[in-house]
Amino acid sequence: MIGDKKVLFSGMQATGNLTLGNYLGALKNWVSLCDEYECFYSVVDLHSITVRQDPAELRQRARKLLTLYIAAGLDPKKNCLYYQSHVSGHAELAWILNCFTYMGELNRMTQFKDKSAKHADNINAGLFTYPVLMAADILLYQADVVPVGKDQLQHLEITRDIAQRFNAIYGDVFTIPEPYLGKTGAKIMSLQEPDKKMSKSDENANASVYLMDDPDTVMRKFKRAVTDSEGCVRYCEEQPGIRNLIDIYGACTGKTSAEIEKEFEGKGYGDFKMAVGESVVAILKPLQERFAELEKDKGYLDGIIKENAEKAEYYALKTLRKVQKKVGFPERAR
Ligand code: TYM
Numbered sequence: 159m160i161g162d163k164k165v166l167f168s169g170m171q172a173t174g175n176l177t178l179g180n181y182l183g184a185l186k187n188w189v190s191l192c193d194e195y196e197c198f199y200s201v202v203d204l205h206s207i208t209v210r211q212d213p214a215e216l217r218q219r220a221r222k223l224l225t226l227y228i229a230a231g232l233d234p235k236k237n238c239l240y241y242q243s244h245v246s247g248h249a250e251l252a253w254i255l256n257c258f259t260y261m262g263e264l265n266r267m268t269q270f271k272d273k274s275a276k277h278a279d280n281i282n283a284g285l286f287t288y289p290v291l292m293a294a295d296i297l298l299y300q301a302d303v304v305p306v307g308k309d310q311l312q313h314l315e316i317t318r319d320i321a322q323r324f325n326a327i328y329g330d331v332f333t334i335p336e337p338y339l340g341k342t343g344a345k346i347m348s349l350q351e352p353d354k355k356m357s358k359s360d361e362n363a364n365a366s367v368y369l370m371d372d373p374d375t376v377m378r379k380f381k382r383a384v385t386d387s388e389g390c391v392r393y394c395e396e397q398p399g400i401r402n403l404i405d406i407y408g409a410c411t412g413k414t415s416a417e418i419e420k421e422f423e424g425k426g427y428g429d430f431k432m433a434v435g436e437s438v439v440a441i442l443k444p445l446q447e448r449f450a451e452l453e454k455d456k457g458y459l460d461g462i463i464k465e466n467a468e469k470a471e472y473y474a475l476k477t478l479r480k481v482q483k484k485v486g487f488p489e490r491a492r
Pocket of ligand 1: 167168169170172179181184202205295304305306307308309343344345346355357
């Protein structure tokens with residue numbers, strides 16, 4: 159708890175271009191949470207270097223992501239928005255937690271399996287211990303809740319296991335976090351292969367909608383989106399393409415799948431795909447405009463970055479010092 163509020167933590171990687179999946183599954187749902195929770199949202203640049211990055215590009219992307227957090231509606235006075243690399247406690251706690259995590263547990267992580275298949279020439283130890291760093295992110299702020307998309311649930315489960323293991327040895331040090339799934343958009347799928355999640359790193363440019371795509375590009379991608387063979391707009395297992403489009407349309411408009419089925423009764427896939435595209439354009443436009451404005455205001459952003467990193471550091475250090483003491487590190491002279 160901070161004051162009378164529960165704590166919330168989440169983060170995003172500044173790797174690749176953010177997709178509609180990142181927005182509908184995470185960012186969009188974050189905006190309304192700051193009244194109820196004390197919120198920390200990190201740009202997790204330490205995680206990003208588990209895959210080789212161009213330094214200048216990574217720096218630029220990290221700044222763009224932080225700007226996008228604000229453009230999406232996260233008020234930096236009410237939400238702590240900061241770079242993970244600016245708070246050294248993340249890496250320090252991760253080291254300690256590494257010593258409380260088993261190889262076998264990490265071996266089971268599906269993201270590790272996927273990423274090591276994708277980057278077979280660079281299966282580094284960081285990629286393997288990635289979930290431990292993620293656990294450190296969350297536990298450092300004593301987070302009660304962690305809003306994520308479904309693909310991150312396994313990492314949250316291991317975070318809970320690590321925290322419980324640590325607490326069993328040293329007493330109640332860490333709050334045990336709960337996942338928080340948004341009501342809509344928790345798993346947005348590829349527009350080309352609807353059995354795969356929409357991903358930043360998809361090589362097929364038509365598979366993902368990027369948050370900075372212009373309206374023509376968005377509409378083109380939806381026109382080309384893979385549909386099914388039933389010919390009607392119905393939410394069901396047998397129509398994964400249409401189901402995904404219904405999920406997207408629902409997340410953008412707030413309509414339920416039953417309402418959507420009714421709206422498109424008797425209409426073909428073509429009309430529906432146009433409507434989905436338009437609903438996406440309608441939510442991306444204000445986001446892009448606000449982003450362009452903010453990007454120009456260098457001084458404002460620099461101020462936010464500094465202030466929020468200091469705030470994050472304050473809370474991170476509180477937990478870190480407690481943990482260091484528990485495991486037996488010598489006290490510091492004051
Ligand atoms: P990342 O950067 O891959 O994704 C950021 C958030 O977007 C969600 N997401 C999706 N949601 C719905 N449909 C999709 N197709 C989709 N793709 C991505 C993700 O679930 C995530 O919520 N390891 C994390 C970042 C991280 C983190 C943390 C998250 C590091 N430390 C601590 C929470 C707490 C990651 O790579 O997310």
